[in-house]
Amino acid sequence: MNDANPYFDEIQAVNAEVEAWYSGAAQAGALDHLMAHFSPQFSMILPNGGTLDWPTLRDIFAQHGGQRPNFKIQITDSTIVAQYAGGAVVTYNERQSDGEHSRNLRRSTAVLEIDAHGRVQWRHLQETFCTE
Known part of the structure; x- marks a missing residue:
């Protein structure tokens, strides 16, 4: 299923902002804008099994x-x-690349919530490394 959808739009938007942030293409104030996508109660399980908030x-x-x-x-x-x-x-599947050198594929599961203002926010994310 890939029809237009606010949750799919949010996943694309956040990952575009993450890409800009890490690549250095982000504008001033981008970190605050990026972090506003995540609920204050956000939690994540990393591909190595670690957790973060x-x-x-x-x-x-x-x-x-x-x-x-x-x-x-x-x-x-x-x-x-x-x-x-x-x-x-x-x-969703997330393919990351640093150009020629580093590439990886992750399968991700996200719990997305709609806040009191009708915005989609990330509540939880789990990423798992997988082979091509």
């Missing part, structure tokens, strides 16, 4: 912004697992 995610972004000049992200195969009045669970 909103403050830790912000710290990671702050430390590594602009450090991957050729960084690219491609999102494919977005699928709704469950949708309910307050949000949705979505899976």
